[in-house]
Amino acid sequence: MATPRKSTTKSKSTVKSAFKPYTPKKGEAYMGTKQKNHxxxxxxxxxxxxxxxxxKTVHTMQDEATVFADPNDRASQESDMALxxxxRDRERKLIKKINETIGLIEAGDYGYCDCCGIEIGLKRLEARPTATMCIDCKTLDEIREKQMAK
Incomplete structure (x- = not known):
């Protein structure tokens, strides 16, 4: 009979940002100091x-590193840990992208499309603060990716 096991995936990503959307003042320049700080x-x-x-995940995995005698329990635990x-690897990559984006802010290059150079837009940046392309260029990029995959 299978032993009840502890779930290692209880720490679902709770990354939520409760920020107030930026409302630019009339005549305010795009990516001024206030917007960059925001x-x-x-x-x-x-x-x-x-x-x-x-x-939290590292500590949870260390605490719950139980060796199960039942092969099914062990397989489930290994599967949970792999997931x-x-x-966490995706989150590490996102942290790297965040660091690069902070570098763009400090260099004064944040908020402008890497492809065409136009403003990405405040709403898009609030939805995805690490965006490096405007919505039009990103859409074209995704279409190209789909065509290359075929």
């Missing part, structure tokens, strides 16, 4: 939450 704050908060999730590690 996005830097969002990125730093997100980075902190991701880091805390990664640390958790894949999620």
């Amino acid at each position: 996005f830097k704050k969002i990125l730093l908060e997100l980075k902190g939450q991701l880091g805390a999730d990664i640390d 958790e590690l894949r999620n």
